[in-house]
Amino acid sequence: MTTIEATAEQVNTQPVVEQLIAHTSSEMEAVNELLLSRITSHVEMVPEIANYLISAGGKRLRPMLTIAAAMMFEPKNSQHISYAAAVEFMHTATLLHDDVVDESDKRRGRFAPRKIWGNAASVLVGDFLLGQAFMMMVEAGDLGALHVLSRSAAIIAEGEVFQLSKANDLNTNVDEYFEVIKAKTAALFEAATEVGAMAGGANDAQREALKAYGAELGIAFQLVDDALDYGGLSGTIGKNIGDDLREGKMTLPILHALKHAPEQDAQFIREHLGKVDADEAIVSRVAQILQTCGALKATIDRALDHAARAKSALEPLAGLNGADILIEIADYCVERAS
Secondary structure (H helix, E strand, O other): OHHHHHHHHOOOOOOHHHHHHHHHHHHHEEEEHHHEEEEEEOOHHHHHHHHHHOOOOOOHHHHHHHHHHHHHHOOOOOHHHHHHHHHHHHHHHHHHHHHHHHOOEOOOEEEEEEEHHHHHHHHHHHHHHHHHHHHHHHHHHHHHHHHHHHHHHHHHHHHHHHHHHOOOOOOHHHHHHHHHHHHHHHHHHHHHHHHHHHHHHHHHHHHHHHHHHHHHHHHHHHHHHHOOOOOOOOOOOOOOOOOOHOOOOOOOHHHHHHHHHHHHHHHHHHHHHHOOOOOOHHHHHHHHHHHOOHHHHHHHHHHHHHHHHHHHHHHHHHOOEEEEHHHHHHHHHHHHOO
């Protein structure tokens, strides 16, 4: 068994995720084979780094969404396989780049590739994966899909730069926060489901429905991730919790707390936001403040709203193959924070 194939066994065992895995299993096997074939290189470090990150775990949610979107219709060829692989490479490339930008030490419970091979190698292998993704898009032969995915790549980069520019900026507002997450996260979810619909032969209305679903799902997903960085609704502080605080990221929990927490607590957050050496005691105190002032609940409530919008977008397609699974996935994305 290859390391990429083994990843499917490491996916979260929530029932709806198991349904999605089972529903897309045969198609995802083809995606995995394509991923393996595309990370080969005579430069040994390229497959070494790429495989290290790809095999480290993760839900592989985005490419499964592409496959599931296509399977709602009748894909006539293997375009959806190529698009799903391209989506996964794009996501992996952003992880490699993000770890360098954020100076992260850990990724998916292991050392970030930059800690093993260095920043330069991580950035360059990320570039290699982006190049492979664009090659697969071109080979698939649909300029429309190429436009969707390449546009999302540019939007993601813009979102990351915008987030970087807002780090430690106490004047950041909620609209700017949503501008960041729509770009850095939702854009790829949106593109993943839209190109899946295109590969499946969806009509314009169906394509727009799946595009809207992906965009709303991506927003909900990132909102939950931002709450989980402070323990989520359970308030449980585990390993690698608090990275957003140390990196000075102006996420919704922080923005809410700065506005609604007692001034003494808000001042504590301001003093420690962006401190790379903030220890567990500081992170725990901040997480407690976020719990007490309702910041985490407010963030999850916003996630629930966007998950509901995602489900609503799919209602006109409810009778199609696998639509019920995608509708339930919207709930799963929020339930992670409980």
